Amino acid sequence: MTTGFVPPPYPYERLGELKAIAGRLDGGPIDLSIGTPCDPAPPEVIAALAAPGLAEGYPASIGTPALRAAAAGWISRRLGATVDADTELAACVGTKEFVASAPQYLRLRTPAKDTVLYPAISYPTYEMGAILAGVRAVPYQQLAEISDADAGRALCLWVNSPNNPTGEIWDLAEAAGWGRERDVPVLSDECYAEFSYGRPAGTILNSGTAGVLALHSLSKRDNFAGARIGFYAGDAELVHYLREVRKHAGLMPPGPVQHAASVALADDRHIEVQRERYWRRMQRLCQVLAAVGLPAKMPDGAFYLWLEAPDGDAWGAARMLAERTGIVASPGEFYGPVSTGYLRVAAVAPDDRIELAARRVGLT
Structure with a gap:
C-alpha cells in the first residue's frame, strides 16, 4: 500500500504533558503557548456584526469596497504607505x-x-x-546566505516583522530590494505591525x-x-x-465580518x-x-518573550516553568530546528492570571 502525505502532529497539541503538570497547581494552568488574544474586541466592532442585510447573499471574495477602502486608509494612516484599494488590495479569510x-x-x-x-x-x-503545495521548503537565517540556485527556483520569499x-524587527526595504533584483515575489507577514515598541510601525x-x-x-490588532x-x-x-484564483477556491470572508472589519480599521484608539x-504584561x-x-x-x-533555556533543554525548562508557575510555554523547536534551545512565552493571559503566576513565585 502506497502511503501519501501524513500530517505531522499539530505543534500545540504536543503540550498535553505541560498542561497536566501546570494543572496540578491550585488555580490551574496559565496557557501562554499559543498567541491567541484574550482581550475583548471593541464593542462597536462586535455590534457591527449584527448589522442587517449582510448575511443573506454571498460576500465579495476580494472584499467589499468599504473594507478595501478602510484597509487602504489604515495602511496610509498608520504605516505611511499608499496602495490603490481597487487594484492593489484584497481580503482573505484570516x-x-x-x-x-x-x-x-x-x-x-x-x-x-x-521553492519557498x-x-x-x-x-x-x-x-x-x-509542504502542502508539494514544493521545496528552504529556510534561511540571513538573505545573504541564500544561494543563487535556490533564489532562481524560488516561488516566493517570506519575511515576518515584527x-x-x-x-525582531527586520529591514523590510532590504528584503524588497533582494526580491526585485532576483524577480522573486516577497511576501511580508506583518500581522504584528501595530506592536512595535520604541519606533514607528x-x-x-x-x-x-x-x-x-x-x-x-x-486577529492581533483588534x-x-x-x-x-x-x-x-x-x-x-x-x-x-x-484575487482571481481565490475566487475559484471559494475563499470569501463572511459579509458581517467584512463590515465589522471596516469599522475596526477606522479606529486607532483601541490599539493604543x-x-x-x-x-505591561511582558514586563511582569x-x-x-x-x-x-x-x-x-x-x-x-510583537507580544512574545523569546528566551534561551538553561543548557539548551527547552522541554526541561518548560516542565520546570509549568511546575513552579503554572505557565505553559512553547518549546522553540515549534519554530524551527535552529531554535530548539529556546522557549516562547506569549503575553496572552488576562492580568489576573499573570498575577497568579507572580504570586506562585513569591512576587507581590
Missing part, C-alpha cells in the same frame, strides 16, 4: 489560510519554480504551506508595491481572531492573480490601549521568569 495556500497558487502561476524561502526561526505555517517568535510597502505583498490580520479576517496588499499583478496592555512576565532562573529581555515588537 491570514493563516493565505500563508498556507499561497505557495500552491504561485506554483500554478509559475510551474517552472519549486522562509525564515529559519518562524511561524511553522510558512514551511507547511510549501517576527514571531523572536520579536512599518511595512514593506514603504518601498513601493512592485514585486511585494504585505499581509495583515485583524482581538478579532475568531472572526477570521485579513487582507493582502501590494503588486497589482500579483494581487489580481491571487492594547499595545500598552501587552507591554519578565519578573516571573527571572524569579525561576529564566531571564528574558523585552522584545522590539
